[in-house]
Amino acid sequence: MPPPRGRLLSDCSLAASPFRLHRRRLATLPASSVNSARRPAPHDAPPITQLRLSPARLHIYRSSSTDPFFNLSAEDYLLRHSPSDSTILFTYTNAPSIVIGRNQNPWAEVNMPLLLQQQERQKESADDETSAVRLVRRRSGGGTVYHDLGNLCWSVIMPRKEFDRDVNAHMVVRALRKLGVASAAVNERHDIVLRGAGGDKKVSGSAYKIVRERAYHHATLLLDSHLAALGSLLDSPLRPFLQTQGVASVRSSVANIGVRKETLVDAIEAEFLTRNDAKDGEVSRVTLGQETAQERDYIREGMEELQSSKWLYNQTPRCTLTIPPETRLPELPGLPNVTPILPEHARFSLMVERGRVVHASVTTSPDPDFAFVQSQDAHGCLLNKPFAGPDLADGIAQTQSLDKSVMGAITNWLEHAVGAWGGGEWDRNTTTDGNLTMRERSRRRVDKRIAQAKTAKDEGTETEETSPSTTNTK
Amino acid sequence: MASVLRIASRVAPRRLPATCTCSAPLRRTVAASPLFTPPSVHRQFSRTAMQLETIKRYTDDHEWVVLDTDTGIATVGITNYAQNSLGEVVFIELPEEGREIEVGESLGAVESVKSASDIISPVSGIIAEVNSELAEKPSLVNKDPEGGAGWIAKIEVGPEGLEGAADSLMDEETYIAFTTSKD
Numbered sequence: 001m002p003p004p005r006g007r008l009l010s011d012c013s014l015a016a017s018p019f020r021l022h023r024r025r026l027a028t029l030p031a032s033s034v035n036s037a038r039r040p041a042p043h044d045a046p047p048i049t050q051l052r053l054s055p056a057r058l059h060i061y062r063s064s065s066t067d068p069f070f071n072l073s074a075e076d077y078l079l080r081h082s083p084s085d086s087t088i089l090f091t092y093t094n095a096p097s098i099v100i101g102r103n104q105n106p107w108a109e110v111n112m113p114l115l116l117q118q119q120e121r122q123k124e125s126a127d128d129e130t131s132a133v134r135l136v137r138r139r140s141g142g143g144t145v146y147h148d149l150g151n152l153c154w155s156v157i158m159p160r161k162e163f164d165r166d167v168n169a170h171m172v173v174r175a176l177r178k179l180g181v182a183s184a185a186v187n188e189r190h191d192i193v194l195r196g197a198g199g200d201k202k203v204s205g206s207a208y209k210i211v212r213e214r215a216y217h218h219a220t221l222l223l224d225s226h227l228a229a230l231g232s233l234l235d236s237p238l239r240p241f242l243q244t245q246g247v248a249s250v251r252s253s254v255a256n257i258g259v260r261k262e263t264l265v266d267a268i269e270a271e272f273l274t275r276n277d278a279k280d281g282e283v284s285r286v287t288l289g290q291e292t293a294q295e296r297d298y299i300r301e302g303m304e305e306l307q308s309s310k311w312l313y314n315q316t317p318r319c320t321l322t323i324p325p326e327t328r329l330p331e332l333p334g335l336p337n338v339t340p341i342l343p344e345h346a347r348f349s350l351m352v353e354r355g356r357v358v359h360a361s362v363t364t365s366p367d368p369d370f371a372f373v374q375s376q377d378a379h380g381c382l383l384n385k386p387f388a389g390p391d392l393a394d395g396i397a398q399t400q401s402l403d404k405s406v407m408g409a410i411t412n413w414l415e416h417a418v419g420a421w422g423g424g425e426w427d428r429n430t431t432t433d434g435n436l437t438m439r440e441r442s443r444r445r446v447d448k449r450i451a452q453a454k455t456a457k458d459e460g461t462e463t464e465e466t467s468p469s470t471t472n473t474k
Numbered sequence: 475m476a477s478v479l480r481i482a483s484r485v486a487p488r489r490l491p492a493t494c495t496c497s498a499p500l501r502r503t504v505a506a507s508p509l510f511t512p513p514s515v516h517r518q519f520s521r522t523a524m525q526l527e528t529i530k531r532y533t534d535d536h537e538w539v540v541l542d543t544d545t546g547i548a549t550v551g552i553t554n555y556a557q558n559s560l561g562e563v564v565f566i567e568l569p570e571e572g573r574e575i576e577v578g579e580s581l582g583a584v585e586s587v588k589s590a591s592d593i594i595s596p597v598s599g600i601i602a603e604v605n606s607e608l609a610e611k612p613s614l615v616n617k618d619p620e621g622g623a624g625w626i627a628k629i630e631v632g633p634e635g636l637e638g639a640a641d642s643l644m645d646e647e648t649y650i651a652f653t654t655s656k657d
Contacts, residue, residue, distance in 0.1 A: 101585075101590075102583065102585065140588075141586070141590035142589075143588075207590075208589030208590070209590050209591075210560075210590070211594075212592075246565050247564055247585060317567070317609075
């Protein structure tokens, strides 16, 4: 089934239009599957390589991995590379992680010092590094959620024209009711709640992503999650001092459903098939493992991007950190007995954009003239520094004019509250192992083809143009 | 002069009225040249006819793009249909000015009611300007999606890219048919 844009493009002139080359490149890229063309296909090639050409209308995918970066990237792959009229149900479970929305501020949503302290402890005990809680920024919108092995993630990928924020939540509610959870319902924020006398308890949070003619609705479902961890990790000490653009989380009281995961996945899958009116031969079932990432460049590169500091921190919308004077700052995890107060006449304010300081105003002097000098000094030392604890402390230490006795404790507190950045390097042209990314490879292919088309065109027009000019000179 | 004509023909290839004439000083220079012999067919261009044409086009990702043939700049925004179906916009992720972008790549995203919707670049070029007012007031996209306030980014494309986009994207009539056929 050709997408509509193919029809629209059919009448444009190819020679003059690099646009068409790009479009065609983008349309054929996933199907051409660079890898399988180069190396011989193994006999047990995972069916995901055939996704684009799959005749099935309904797909049921499960993931056997608990890596949040893998699961989110596989979901993104399914969104972008599935046949445009197919509907997919994908269920997965993630190892403990805090998942913030695409346009959120990690420092306003997450208790960074607590998170870093827990990660440090896990590293020291060293039995399994992956059991440490990880910070993840997903590609869809919405607020922050906590995932662990007691939480089931379900996701429905569908054509954009069928996109609706409630339909799939109702589908899961029907599955829950069949398992005896009679109080399940969908609330006005499109989340699943348990209705009770003491008010609604949220058991599932939804978010959505729309790309071209495809969309997904994905959501959490708390079954047997460690809810105590959720509360403390999402309690940021910096939140009162941050003024952020972007999206803030809506706090809700939550509960576990207490249903067995395997039973629930079966029930949701059955409900998915009923709702979509499945007939024989229309359904494909696949279980994805972590090794799929090695087969698909798109998934591997997606995982690299999600784990990069650029995506985790620099993606943050603009924010301003202001520490008010004469306010006792709260004690931080891992930094006992440090609760400094900024003096009455001092000022501390940083504006941060794309993860870097773009404006700083820090003063300690009551004298306005000297305060101006201090402010210029601090601005010069902090400008363009990453909004990371060590970098900010370093910048403040470089200043000449600030009163160190006042700033010492504040700087120490701030360094811990903001914390060091995790995450790797990421570049859209080369992967971490030094190869070109899919984007760069296809860009070069297109460049080459455009250059070829241009040479052919120039040769053609040159003969046209030379004939009148020869008459001119005669 | 040949180069002037070549540029003129590239910018406005088919839109010149047949009756236009050369401007007076240009004709004098041409006539004064001893080597000049009038070609058998006169192809003459006026400067007024080629200037300032803006073409509005639509993509099947529900974006509009205004192509300015004079400056080579494409202005991109989302359509009224798109803002209507997305609901209240709470944040717009804007691209970085000066960034190079390829057609089909995401140049940002619109967030509304927990959904992030990619803005797909309809042209290749360099981000010349972004509508920074949207950072403070994302709701402008709901209020005035296709007017002066709701544009998202201006992309420097150059004449060839403009022509390609003008040829391959939908005009208003086709887009309206496209949106109504979807329902």
